[in-house]
Amino acid sequence: MEEMGIPPNVITYSILIKSLCRWGKIDEAHELLHEMRNNHCLPNIVTYSTLIDALCKKGRVDEALVLVAQMIQDGLCPNTFLYNTLISGLCKLDKEDEALGLLIGMRRSHCSPSIITYNSLTYGFFKVGWVNEALALVCKMIQDGFSPDAYTCSSLINGLFKAGKTEEAYDVFIQMIESGPFTDQVTFNGVINGLCKDGQMDKAWDCFQIMSKKGLHPDVVTYNSVIAAYCRTRHMSMAFQMLEKMTRKGLEPDKVTCNTIIDGLCKAGDLASAHLLMNKILDEGKVPDVMAYSSLINGHCKIGQMDEALKLFKSMEMVGIAADVVTYTTLIATLCKEDKLNAALLMLDEMRAKGLVPNEVTYNTLFWGARKRGDCEKNLFFNESNAKARLCSK
Structure with a gap:
């Protein structure tokens, strides 16, 4: 193009910058933006947004904010997409104060927040334990005319469970099922896991039933949550029943399943059964991981069988597992x-x-x-x- 005397325009540069960002060459894209400006070709909102989005996804939000300041100097106003990108990037870095400041700035510049704006902030607030602020934000979102979607509800449910508010989380889940957006497998697994950790097995079983009615089926993650709950309460017979039910459904137990049961058996003092399960894993040509060995070693140490613990420690190294x-x-x-x-x-x-x-x-x-x-x-x-x-x- 240059040899033919055709200077690249803003569209040419924007396409190249987008391609470089897609290939992960963000520094090269940044250099191209400088070259573009030096060639008296002013970037437009699309050019800036592409590079800012790539920087935020890589956690380089400070650099992205410098570009925003440069963009404003060029007479361009950030749009909703750009604000959402920055807010999401800040929340991922646990900079919720700055993200909230951007929301305030967004309103002052008469740029309307979208449901993505609210969802990013809600997720970020729950992540750092700002439960009341997150709930207030959801209320504000509804006041602004946005209906909570599946992502909103999932953030609410997971955040409330994390904050120890099991009843509130379950209530949101029930409301979501009755009148809210589509509930997916991930949401169900999160709810079942939260209920199991809180020892509310009856409600966890209710969720199993609701899953079937919704045309969803428990997967390995679902069963692992229930098995872990029974292991924590030393109901090992129930844990094995769930394991059997899981295999009957054609689901292959993963390392988490095996680790959980081995750890449960060791804590229950049934080291013989734990060794049988470990040997079964080895006979099937699978290699147990460090967690399984650590549970067995801890089990023998607790009852003063140091020699057995050291034997396990040596066998662990022999199969190539680093302690x-x-x-x-x-x-x-x-x-x-x-x-x-x-x-x-x-x-x-x-x-x-x-x-x-x-x-x-x-x-x-x-x-x-x-x-x-x-x-x-x-x-x-x-x-x-x-x-x-x-x-x-x-």
Whole structure:
């Protein structure tokens, strides 16, 4: 084009910038915008919006806001799409104060919020625990003539469950079913999980029935929530019934299912059954993950079977599974209880050699072990290390 004397115009540049953003080459797109301005070709709202949207999706909201300021200098006013992009980006970074400020600025510039604006803010408010503010925002949304959609209701339900307001979350869910928008599988799974965590199994079963009436079917995620609830309350027979029902439906248990049941059996003191399930997984050619091994190791440690725990620890390494901080801390704690501080220190050295960073619990355990033994020198050492661990955790 340039060789033929045809200068690229705003449409040409906008197409190139959009393509670069789609390919993830945001810095190159940014450079092209500067080149465009240097060539006295002013970007339009589409050009700016494309690059600002790409920056926000990458979490580079500060750079996006600089572009907005530049855009305003060029005499262009942000539109609803642009405000929504910025608000969503800020909420993802937990900058709800700034997002709310943009909503106020949006209204002052006579740019009308959309349901996407309200949904982004509602999700963001719930994410940081601003429950009352989120509920007030939904009320404001309705006052402005917007009907809550499936995303609004899902954010409400998940946010209320997270805030411990199970009854309110369930009420919103029932209203959503009776008169609200379409309820999908994800929403049902969220509700069932929330009810199960709160121990309201009757209502969770009601949701199972409603799912069928809506033409939806419980999936692996649904069953995992119920199985986890029975494992938490040590109703292992019910957990196995759910596992059997799940397999009859043609659903293959995943690692979460197996980990949950193994952990439940270990906490219930049924280590024999936990080992049987672990062996079954191995016989099927599957590799258990670190969580399954950690549960078994913890189970043996709790009843003082350190030798069995260490055997599991070694077999874990043999199948190529790397122990994590939780596994090491469990073993260190048991060694300290058995007054084997030197062995615990060797375990700490091994842990560090593998690139794992001890956490506050690890240090507290070792500090307790040193105090129990009356080892003043190690006591002082772990006191200093514990202080460092606290600083790191902050």
